[in-house]
Amino acid sequence: MPELPEVETIVRGLEPVLRGARIAAVDVREPRLRTPIAADFTARLKGRRILGMRRHGKFILAPLDDGAIWLIHLGMTGRLTIGSPDRPDRPHDHVVLQLADRRLLTYNDPRRFGRLAVIAADAVPAETAAGIDALSPALTADFLFVRSRRHARTTVKSLLMDQREIAGLGNIYVNEVLFLAGVRPRRRAGRLTRAESARLVTAIRTVLGAAIARGGSSISDYRDGFERSGSYQLRHQVYDRAGEPCRRCGGPLRGVVVTGRSTFYCARCQR
DNA sequence: ATGATCTCCTGAGCGC
DNA sequence: TGCGCTCAGGAGATCA
Numbered sequence: 001m002p003e004l005p006e007v008e009t010i011v012r013g014l015e016p017v018l019r020g021a022r023i024a025a026v027d028v029r030e031p032r033l034r035t036p037i038a039a040d041f042t043a044r045l046k047g048r049r050i051l052g053m054r055r056h057g058k059f060i061l062a063p064l065d066d067g068a069i070w071l072i073h074l075g076m077t078g079r080l081t082i083g084s085p086d087r088p089d090r091p092h093d094h095v096v097l098q099l100a101d102r103r104l105l106t107y108n109d110p111r112r113f114g115r116l117a118v119i120a121a122d123a124v125p126a127e128t129a130a131g132i133d134a135l136s137p138a139l140t141a142d143f144l145f146v147r148s149r150r151h152a153r154t155t156v157k158s159l160l161m162d163q164r165e166i167a168g169l170g171n172i173y174v175n176e177v178l179f180l181a182g183v184r185p186r187r188r189a190g191r192l193t194r195a196e197s198a199r200l201v202t203a204i205r206t207v208l209g210a211a212i213a214r215g216g217s218s219i220s221d222y223r224d225g226f227e228r229s230g231s232y233q234l235r236h237q238v239y240d241r242a243g244e245p246c247r248r249c250g251g252p253l254r255g256v257v258v259t260g261r262s263t264f265y266c267a268r269c270q271r
Numbered sequence: 272a273t274g275a276t277c278t279c280c281t282g283a284g285c286g287c
Numbered sequence: 288t289g290c291g292c293t294c295a296g297g298a299g300a301t302c303a
Contacts (some may be wrong), residue, residue: 034279034298076297077281092281111280113297133288154273165299170296219296220283239296259274262294269292 001056002074002135005211006222007055010080013016014225015053017082018062020266021170022049024102030094033076033112037095044068044118045097057130057167068118071127075113078223081106091132111220131247141198148197152190158188158259159234160200169204171261172217177203179238186256210235238264 003008010106020079025043049065060072060080072080085102094114095107107116119127134136144166151159159165160174160248169177178185180203183196199257216230223229237247242255247268256263 006296019294032280073297075280093292109280110282111295113279151272158273161297174297217296220294260276 001080002216002222003058003170005057005173005208005231006119006216007060007074007168007223008135008212009059009216009230010074010225011053011060011199011235014080014082017103018099018105019052020049022101023047025098027096027098028094029096030092032111033094033109033114033116035115035117037116038118039117041118056124056128056133057163058170059128059167061124062119064118067121069121069124070076071115071117071119071124072107073115075109075111075115077111078107078109078114079223081108081223081225081226083225087243094176095169103122128167130163130167131165132167133164135208139201139204141184141194141201143195144198144201144259145192148189152188154189155185155258156183156187156189156192157185157261157263159190160204161259161261162179168208172219172236173207173211175239175264176207176237179270180207182270183256184267201250238266240264246260 023045026042028037028042051065053060053061053062058073059158064070068194083104083106085104090108092108092110095108096110099105109157147165150167157174157178160169160255178202181199183200211217211232214230214232215224217233218229238253241253242264244253246253247271249266249268251266251268253266254266
């Protein structure tokens with residue numbers, strides 16, 4: 001569910017309220033996530049102070065006062081929200097942290113595809129296996145062009161979604177980025193031109209920036225750290241719009257499957 | 272190296 | 288109202 005803009009929105013909202021907060025109690029109600037929550041998770045969080053919160057790709061990283069890192073990935077349906085002490089329990093509230101000021105930080109995840117772990121700071125690269133962040137200045141036209149040659153036989157869409165290369169784009173935003181850049185999802189990466197690489201990099205910044213400005217896309221599950229919806233779904237140009245008219249040329253949008261994921265594009269506007 | 276397929280789960284939506 | 292089916296924002300494993 002959450003891609004870079006949703007994770008960024010959550011982090012921007014929660015960082016100021018969690019920075020400096022002490023974790024008074026940890027309640028792991030359901031450890032059976034796709035990667036199970038480790039047995040020592042509670043012991044490694046309890047009593048710690050959260051120093052801050054940042055994002056890399058779709059990962060949330062919260063450094064703790066003992067040098068360790070609290071690592072959070074929301075998977076498809078994960079939510080990390082802060083609420084008052086009397087907030088009622090809900091189904092799928094798998095982990096509830098009580099802060100020293102008694103507020104509750106809750107991890108809720110119906111499908112349980114997310115991940116929660118406390119890891120050593122130097123283990124972050126290995127644990128996330130993440131490439132450069134999609135909003136990093138290091139993502140240049142040159143970078144993308146070089147990587148497109150390294151993965152010449154894959155599709156452009158797969159390359160952009162490969163978190164080991166560029167971290168942050170998921171299925172919604174990659175569709176939107178490809179539309180804005182005018183590149184078809186199934187194009188071989190090895191046939192990208194330098195000009196197209198430049199357009200894609202620009203499109204990534206434009207789409208992700210606009211989505212963050214609107215608090216992300218709320219299709220069904222997504223809410224930010226204070227349970228608020230985003231509104232960028234109202235601006236989607238192609239995602240989930242198969243058969244509907246292209247907002248640019250009026251032609252019918254196509255819906256296909258690329259590497260197992262639903263994919264939407266305009267055959268006239270994208271080449 | 273890469274795509275296809277399957278897997279982990281629950282819930283929503285749809286046709287009947 | 289209910290049943291069965293398909294699909295969903297992620298990502299890792301396996302196979303060809």
